[in-house]
Amino acid sequence: MHWRENPFLLTKILATVGPACNTPETFAEMIKAGVRVARINFSHGTFDDFKQALDIVREASEQTGIAVGILGDLCGPKIRTKEFAHGGISLNTDDNVRIVADESLIGYQDEETxxxxxxxxxxxxxxxxxxxxRIFINDGAVRLRVNGKGGEGKSRYLDCQCIVGxxxxxxxxxxxxxxxxxTPSVTDWDKECVKWSVENDLEYLALSFVRTADDIxxxxxxxxxxxxxxxxxxGxxxxxxxxKIEKPQAIDDLDRICEKANAIMVARGDLGVEMxxxxxxxxxxKIIAxxxxxxxxxxxxTQMLQSMINEATPTRAEVSDVAGAIMEGADAVMLSGETAVGRYPLEAATVMARTARVTEKEVSKERRKKRSSPPKRLQQNKRRTPALAHGVGVIVRDLQAKYVVVWTExxxxxxxxxxxxxxxxIIALSADKRTLRQMSLFFGVFPMHxxxxxxxxxxxxxxxxxxxxxxxxDPGEPVVVCQGEPLGTPGITNTIRIHYVGDVQRMDWHDESEKAAGDNADVAASVAEKILTEGDKSS
Known part of the structure; x- marks a missing residue:
C-alpha cells in the first residue's frame, strides 16, 4: 500500500528502535502502520549501534516516502547499580544491605554475616x-529503608534494611x-551523545529527569x-x-519547564516510582493541560502496550490507556520495549494506530462543536502567525473545510x-527535508516535500x-491555504486564502497580471506536476 492512500492519522506515534525492528524493511512496515518518530535510547548501546539505528530509519523513510523524525533520548542523571560478582543478589525482607561509596566495588553477599x-x-x-x-531498585520492585550511615573516604556507606525483597x-x-x-542534569555521557546527535542531524533531543527549567x-x-x-x-x-517529566521536583516547576522546553514528555515509569x-x-x-x-x-x-512485548494482542486496559491519553489531548503516544525488544513490534504499532484513529473520530466530533482557541500563552504575545492560525480554525469550522494547507520554510x-x-x-509543504522531519511530531500535520x-x-x-x-x-470542496507573501521568506506568514479544489481559473487574484496568469491554468498545472514529481524523488 502506498502511504498516500490513507496517511491521515492526527495523533503521532513514536517507536523505539532496537533489536526487534533493526532492519529497514521491518521499520518501513511500522512507518506504513503509522509510526512517525523513531526514538534512539542512549541508555543502551554504543555509537556504532546508534548509527546503525539511524541508518535503518533513514532508509525506511526513503523507502516509504514518509518524513520520519529521529529523537535521541539522553540518559540524564540516572543512578544505577554497578556490577555484581555473580550477576546479582537475591534480597529477602529484613535483610541487611550496605550501599557503598566506592564505585569500583563489585557487589556481593557476605555468606558469614x-x-x-x-x-x-x-x-x-x-x-x-x-x-x-527510602531507596527503590528496579522500578520499585526491591525497596530499602536507610537505618544509618558511616565510614570515611571510599569506605563511606549507607546501612539499609530490605523492606520488599x-x-x-x-x-x-x-x-x-x-x-x-x-547529580548534574547533563552527564559526561550525555555530553558525548549531544555532540553525536548534532553531527548526525537528529531532529529532537529528550532530556531525562528534568527537575527545573534550569536543566533545560x-x-x-x-x-x-x-x-x-x-x-x-x-541562522x-x-x-x-x-x-521528560519524571521527577516530583519537575511538577513544582512545571510552568517554567513548559515555557523553556520545545516539547514535553510524560514519562510515567520513573514518575510512578518516585510518586x-x-x-x-x-x-x-495536569501536564498535558x-x-x-x-x-x-x-x-x-511508558508501558502503553507493555503486554505486547510478549503477546500478539494487548489488554483492554492498555487500549483504554492509549485512548485516554488521546482524549486528554496528547499530541503523541510512544512505544518503548514493545518495539525495541518485543516479539510483535509491527503489531504494536498497528494496534496503537488503530486505537488512535477510532478515538480521534470521537474526539473530533466534540471539538468541532466548540469554538477553537489558541493556547493561552500565545494569545498574550500578540504575534501575527498565531493570530492567523486561530483565524484558520474559525474558517475551517464555518466552511467545514476538509484540509488546511500551509507552505512553511x-x-x-x-x-x-x-x-x-x-x-x-494540515498538509505542510516545504522544500527543506530537515523541516519536514521535525514537523513529524506535530499533531495533525502531514509533511510533504x-x-x-x-x-x-x-x-x-x-x-x-x-x-x-x-x-x-472532490472538485469544489473548500481548502484553506496559509502562506507568506512573497513566497519563500521565513517568518512572514501573512496570507489566508480559501481555495475550492479544481477552481484555479477563478482564483481571486490581487492584480490583473496575476489574473492573466490564473487564466492559463493548464500551464500552471504542468509546472505543478513537475514540482510534485521532483518532490517525490527527493522525499
Missing part, C-alpha cells in the same frame, strides 16, 4: 541520602523518592557550543529539546496550526494536482 554489598554509579549518594529515607542485578535503576540529589537552559547552552540555537537566532541549526502511583493519572492530565497552555507538543509514554506555521487542534489534516513554487499560482495549481492524483478531495 548475610549482609549484601551494593555499589552504584553515583558514589555521592551515600552523602545525600539520609536515615529513614527481590533480585538485584547489574545496572538496575535506583530511585530516591525522599531525597534531594545534586543547561542543555541549551551545551547545544550552543555545538552550533545550535533553539531560540532561532543567527544556527535548531535541535528542539523534549523535557504515589495513584496520583500519576491526575498528574498526567499545561503543555497545551504553552502551545507545546506533549507525548505520553522552517515549520513554525505548521506548529501554530497544530496548536489550535483543528481536527482536520515540494520544490518551492515561484508564486501562489504555481502553489495552488500544485495543490489541485495533488488532490486529483491521490483522490483526497
Amino acid at each position: 548475610g549482609t549484601s554489598y551494593i555499589s552504584t554509579n553515583y558514589g555521592l549518594m551515600v552523602d545525600e541520602v539520609q536515615p529513614n529515607e 527481590g533480585l538485584v542485578s547489574n545496572k538496575k535503576g535506583i530511585n530516591l523518592p525522599d531525597s534531594e540529589i545534586s 537552559s543547561t542543555l541549551n547552552n551545551l547545544l550552543k557550543e555545538h552550533g545550535c540555537d533553539n531560540n532561532g537566532r543567527g 544556527l541549526k535548531h535541535l528542539p529539546i523534549i523535557a 504515589d502511583m495513584a496520583t500519576v493519572p491526575v498528574i498526567q492530565k 499545561n503543555a497545551h497552555d504553552w502551545g507545546k507538543p506533549v507525548i505520553v509514554a 522552517l515549520g513554525g506555521t505548521a506548529q501554530y496550526m497544530s496548536q489550535n487542534r483543528l481536527c482536520v489534516p 515540494m520544490d518551492r513554487p515561484k508564486d501562489s499560482l504555481e502553489l495552488t495549481a500544485a495543490l489541485d494536482r495533488l488532490f486529483q492524483l491521490y483522490n483526497w478531495a
Whole structure:
C-alpha cells in the first residue's frame, strides 16, 4: 500500500528502535502502520549501534516516502547499580544491605554475616541520602529503608534494611523518592551523545529527569557550543529539546519547564516510582493541560502496550490507556520495549494506530462543536502567525473545510496550526527535508516535500494536482491555504486564502497580471506536476 492512500492519522506515534525492528524493511512496515518518530535510547548501546539505528530509519523513510523524525533520548542523571560478582543478589525482607561509596566495588553477599554489598554509579549518594529515607531498585520492585550511615573516604556507606525483597542485578535503576540529589542534569555521557546527535542531524533531543527549567537552559547552552540555537537566532541549526517529566521536583516547576522546553514528555515509569502511583493519572492530565497552555507538543509514554512485548494482542486496559491519553489531548503516544525488544513490534504499532484513529473520530466530533482557541500563552504575545492560525480554525469550522494547507520554510506555521487542534489534516509543504522531519511530531500535520513554487499560482495549481492524483478531495470542496507573501521568506506568514479544489481559473487574484496568469491554468498545472514529481524523488 502506498502511504498516500490513507496517511491521515492526527495523533503521532513514536517507536523505539532496537533489536526487534533493526532492519529497514521491518521499520518501513511500522512507518506504513503509522509510526512517525523513531526514538534512539542512549541508555543502551554504543555509537556504532546508534548509527546503525539511524541508518535503518533513514532508509525506511526513503523507502516509504514518509518524513520520519529521529529523537535521541539522553540518559540524564540516572543512578544505577554497578556490577555484581555473580550477576546479582537475591534480597529477602529484613535483610541487611550496605550501599557503598566506592564505585569500583563489585557487589556481593557476605555468606558469614548475610549482609549484601551494593555499589552504584553515583558514589555521592551515600552523602545525600539520609536515615529513614527510602531507596527503590528496579522500578520499585526491591525497596530499602536507610537505618544509618558511616565510614570515611571510599569506605563511606549507607546501612539499609530490605523492606520488599527481590533480585538485584547489574545496572538496575535506583530511585530516591525522599531525597534531594545534586547529580548534574547533563552527564559526561550525555555530553558525548549531544555532540553525536548534532553531527548526525537528529531532529529532537529528550532530556531525562528534568527537575527545573534550569536543566533545560543547561542543555541549551551545551547545544550552543555545538552550533545550535533553539531560540532561532543567527541562522544556527535548531535541535528542539523534549523535557521528560519524571521527577516530583519537575511538577513544582512545571510552568517554567513548559515555557523553556520545545516539547514535553510524560514519562510515567520513573514518575510512578518516585510518586504515589495513584496520583500519576491526575498528574498526567495536569501536564498535558499545561503543555497545551504553552502551545507545546506533549507525548505520553511508558508501558502503553507493555503486554505486547510478549503477546500478539494487548489488554483492554492498555487500549483504554492509549485512548485516554488521546482524549486528554496528547499530541503523541510512544512505544518503548514493545518495539525495541518485543516479539510483535509491527503489531504494536498497528494496534496503537488503530486505537488512535477510532478515538480521534470521537474526539473530533466534540471539538468541532466548540469554538477553537489558541493556547493561552500565545494569545498574550500578540504575534501575527498565531493570530492567523486561530483565524484558520474559525474558517475551517464555518466552511467545514476538509484540509488546511500551509507552505512553511522552517515549520513554525505548521506548529501554530497544530496548536489550535483543528481536527482536520494540515498538509505542510516545504522544500527543506530537515523541516519536514521535525514537523513529524506535530499533531495533525502531514509533511510533504515540494520544490518551492515561484508564486501562489504555481502553489495552488500544485495543490489541485495533488488532490486529483491521490483522490483526497472532490472538485469544489473548500481548502484553506496559509502562506507568506512573497513566497519563500521565513517568518512572514501573512496570507489566508480559501481555495475550492479544481477552481484555479477563478482564483481571486490581487492584480490583473496575476489574473492573466490564473487564466492559463493548464500551464500552471504542468509546472505543478513537475514540482510534485521532483518532490517525490527527493522525499
